[in-house]
Amino acid sequence: MEAKIAIQGILGSFHHQVAQEYYEQNVVVDECLSFEELVDSLLSGKSDQAVMAIENSIAGPIIPNYALIDKNNLHIIGEHYLNISQNLMALKGQDLADIVEVHSHPMALLQCMDFLKKYPNIKLVEDKDTAETARRIQQKQLKGIAAIASNAASVMYDLEILAPGIQTIKNNMTRFVIIKKENAFVPKDDINRASIKFELDHKRGSLAAVLNVMSDCKMNLTKIQSLPKIEMPWKYSFFVDVTFDKYEDYQKAKSLLEIMAEYFKVLGEYKNTKP
Amino acid sequence: MEAKIAIQGILGSFHHQVAQEYYEQNVVVDECLSFEELVDSLLSGKSDQAVMAIENSIAGPIIPNYALIDKNNLHIIGEHYLNISQNLMALKGQDLADIVEVHSHPMALLQCMDFLKKYPNIKLVEDKDTAETARRIQQKQLKGIAAIASNAASVMYDLEILAPGIQTIKNNMTRFVIIKKENAFVPKDDINRASIKFELDHKRGSLAAVLNVMSDCKMNLTKIQSLPKIEMPWKYSFFVDVTFDKYEDYQKAKSLLEIMAEYFKVLGEYKNTKP
Numbered sequence: 204m205e206a207k208i209a210i211q212g213i214l215g216s217f218h219h220q221v222a223q224e225y226y227e228q229n230v231v232v233d234e235c236l237s238f239e240e241l242v243d244s245l246l247s248g249k250s251d252q253a254v255m256a257i258e259n260s261i262a263g264p265i266i267p268n269y270a271l272i273d274k275n276n277l278h279i280i281g282e283h284y285l286n287i288s289q290n291l292m293a294l295k296g297q298d299l300a301d302i303v304e305v306h307s308h309p310m311a312l313l314q315c316m317d318f319l320k321k322y323p324n325i326k327l328v329e330d331k332d333t334a335e336t337a338r339r340i341q342q343k344q345l346k347g348i349a350a351i352a353s354n355a356a357s358v359m360y361d362l363e364i365l366a367p368g369i370q371t372i373k374n375n376m377t378r379f380v381i382i383k384k385e386n387a388f389v390p391k392d393d394i395n396r397a398s399i400k401f402e403l404d405h406k407r408g409s410l411a412a413v414l415n416v417m418s419d420c421k422m423n424l425t426k427i428q429s430l431p432k433i434e435m436p437w438k439y440s441f442f443v444d445v446t447f448d449k450y451e452d453y454q455k456a457k458s459l460l461e462i463m464a465e466y467f468k469v470l471g472e473y474k475n476t477k478p
Numbered sequence: 479m480e481a482k483i484a485i486q487g488i489l490g491s492f493h494h495q496v497a498q499e500y501y502e503q504n505v506v507v508d509e510c511l512s513f514e515e516l517v518d519s520l521l522s523g524k525s526d527q528a529v530m531a532i533e534n535s536i537a538g539p540i541i542p543n544y545a546l547i548d549k550n551n552l553h554i555i556g557e558h559y560l561n562i563s564q565n566l567m568a569l570k571g572q573d574l575a576d577i578v579e580v581h582s583h584p585m586a587l588l589q590c591m592d593f594l595k596k597y598p599n600i601k602l603v604e605d606k607d608t609a610e611t612a613r614r615i616q617q618k619q620l621k622g623i624a625a626i627a628s629n630a631a632s633v634m635y636d637l638e639i640l641a642p643g644i645q646t647i648k649n650n651m652t653r654f655v656i657i658k659k660e661n662a663f664v665p666k667d668d669i670n671r672a673s674i675k676f677e678l679d680h681k682r683g684s685l686a687a688v689l690n691v692m693s694d695c696k697m698n699l700t701k702i703q704s705l706p707k708i709e710m711p712w713k714y715s716f717f718v719d720v721t722f723d724k725y726e727d728y729q730k731a732k733s734l735l736e737i738m739a740e741y742f743k744v745l746g747e748y749k750n751t752k753p
Contacts, residue, residue, distance in 0.1 A: 263545075263705045266538045313542065316514070408693030410702070411686055418683030426714070427685070427704050430538045439701075 209233040209241045209250035215334040215352070215359035217285060221254045221379045225283045236331060242271050245384050252280070253382050259287075259310075260376040264428055269442055272382060272470055279398050279471025280389060281381035284478055289315050289333075289370040292362040293349040294340060299365050306330040307351035315351055318369040325349075337362055380471070389473055391450045396425075396475035399457075401464035402432075402440050410441065413463055420456035422447050440466075446475050484508040484519040484528035490609035490631035492560060496529045496654045498630070500558045511607075517546050520659050527555070528657050534562075535651040539703060544717055547657060547745055554673050554746025555664060556656035559753055564590050564645040567612060567637040568624040574640045579603050581611045582626035590626055593644040600624075612637055655746070664748055666725045671700075671750035674732075676739040677707070677715050685716065688738055695731035697722050715741075721750050 208226065210218035213234045222230060233250045235241040244250040255272075258264050272279065289311055293302060305312070305319065306328045312319065319327060330336045333352040340350055341360040349365060350356070357364050380398075403409040417424065426444040447453045453472075460467050483505045485493035497505060508525045510516040519525040530547075533539045547554065564586055568577060580587070580594065581603045587594065594602060605611045608627040615625055616635040624640060625631070632639050655673075678684040692699065701719040722728045728747075735742050 258706075260706045263541045263703075266541065270538075407696065407698055408690070410699060411689035411693045414686035414689060415683070418686045421682065423682055424685060425704075427702055427716075429702050431533075431535050441702075 205229060205231050206252065207231045207233055207250045209235050209244040209253035211235055211238055211241050211255065212332045213334050213338060215337065215356035216332065217287060217353055217377065218254050218256065218379070219334070220353060220355050221283050221285050224285070225254065225281070225379075225381065236335075238268055238271055242275050242277065245277065245382065246275060248384075251383070254283070254379050255382055256377050257282075257380045258378040258426070260374065260378075264426070266428075266430065269428075269430065272380075273400060273442075273468075277382045277384060277470075278386040279380045279473055280383050280387040281473050282396070282476055283379045283381065284476065285377050285379065287314070287370065287375045287377050288354065288368050289351050289375075290354060290357060290364045291315075291318075291349050291351055291366040291369055292337060292340075292357045292364050294344065294346060295361070295363045297346060297349075297363065297365070301347055302349045302365070303347045304328050305349045305351060306336045308333050311351045314370045314372070314375065317371040318366065334359070381473075382471075393474045394450055394453075394472045395448065396444065396446045397453060397472045398442070398444050398470040399460070400440055400442050400466075400468045400470055401460060402466040403463075404465055409463075413460065416459050416463065417443075417445065417456050420447075420459070421449070421452045422456050442470075480504060480506050481527060482506045482508055482525045484510050484516045484525035486510055486513055486516050486530065487607055488609050488613065490612060490628065490634035491607065492562060492628050492630075492652070493529050493531065493654070494609070495628055495630045496558050496560050499560070500529065500556065500654075500656060513543055513546055517550055517552070520552065520657065521550060523659075526658070529558075529654050530657055531652055532557075532655045533653040533701070535649065539701070541703075541705065544703075544705065547655075548675060548717075548743075552657045552659060552745075553661040554655045554748055555658050555662040556748045557671070557751055558654045558656065559751060560652050560654060562589075562645065562650045562652050563629065563643050564608075564626050565629060565632060565639045566590075566593075566624050566626055566641040566644055567615075567632045567639050569615060569619065569621060570636070570638045572621060572624075572638065572640070576622055577624045577640070578622045580624045580626060581605045581615075583608050586626045589645040589647070589650065592646040593641065609634070653752075656748075657746075668749045669725055669728070669747045670723065671719065671721045672728060672747045673717070673719050673745040674735070675715055675717050675741075675743045675745055676735060677741040678738075679740055684738075688735065691734045691738065692718075692720065692731050695722075695734070696724070696727045697731050717745075 208230045334356040336350040337352045337356040337360045422445040429439040609631040611625040612627045612631040612635045697720040704714040
């Protein structure tokens, strides 16, 4: 039986590209038009695993996705990095001078702002999904409208690339996580990265004390973020990512954190694949 | 001469409400339809100061706005907290039973979903801006259509509130910062909060060491966030907010940070106004 993988977006999206690269075997994809829908696909058992963008080398963490994983008690079982290249595309035969509107996801528009500023007459329209816009242009034969989307989308929906690689910052890497409803068995020897969440009392220095312990246990901190607790304005949880060489060191850090923190939870233990 | 203040959105928006509450005297407002436009208004000298949402008690930090402040070397000179209350409003004389469509920003619709679910016959229509919808209802005398917007918008556009405070989570506080191109002179006695940014070497424990020093200097950390460095994937800067009682303690912490950090920058020193 083929595994069913939920992706955010449709065929030709960056999430789809990650699914193709991450899973060695062929997978069946469940196209979800929002991250909420993607989580529902996992929770309802419609999908076995999901691919979810979590952090971008330019824009930083995708905060609501951390909250979705946390709130629904999902498990991170892996990660994948993708270099994001954005392209301006339209129906074949259209020229850059024909374009009056560019539709894309707000994040994609933002990433290409330097390019787009050179064309002040082109109206920017925020849309839900990059690949979906590409598909709609083809389906409805929309002239004068361009999409900003992946190479894969231009092939999938037979559009012509009017300008390739138009993102301002060329080195634009996105980190995706692979999530699951139940925790998967990842062999301990393969685990060298973990995503954890904890809450501390409000004494001055409590975060420093926790980070000291983590440093003593040879944890390398790769991300830290305080997030407000819903319904408790300005009380914070900390979301931290660590990498480590030995699982035993991490186990020791976990034991100490369980004692020191008011609340402690593991979001996932998995293999670091940072290129 | 009246000060000119850039706001995100139009008259009647939550940014406008903050401008009205924050500035004691009357101010002239520059309506900006994006945060980029707001920054341009400051940089070009069109506005003297700007009001910018920076953090929400539910959704967390507005990451791109931190990047905008940092990249353009703007200065935070103050802050203001606003409890976001959403209201359903329509032309005077209209009744809840008359309403067939509700127009608002997707985020506002989402915040009020529990209320809206009670009226399955009312169609939800996504719109660009909450206050702009209120204005259009008045200008075009649209019957049967309600907006979800601020109290200020109902006053400004002479609409009647059909249902007040309809957001699901009642305690929905947003923190706004007041920003300026040049640093303003804030008297030292009034300063008890600072927003700083620093970069560290990649030795294990360097963040813990810095936080220890800050704790020793009696700094209370209220926010911490690692953000990737543009063009240097997976190298991080830390954005930290601290509060303190004595400016001298903060000065000491600054001197130590300048020595310990590879890079250190103050985004703003100002008065903590957290309610």
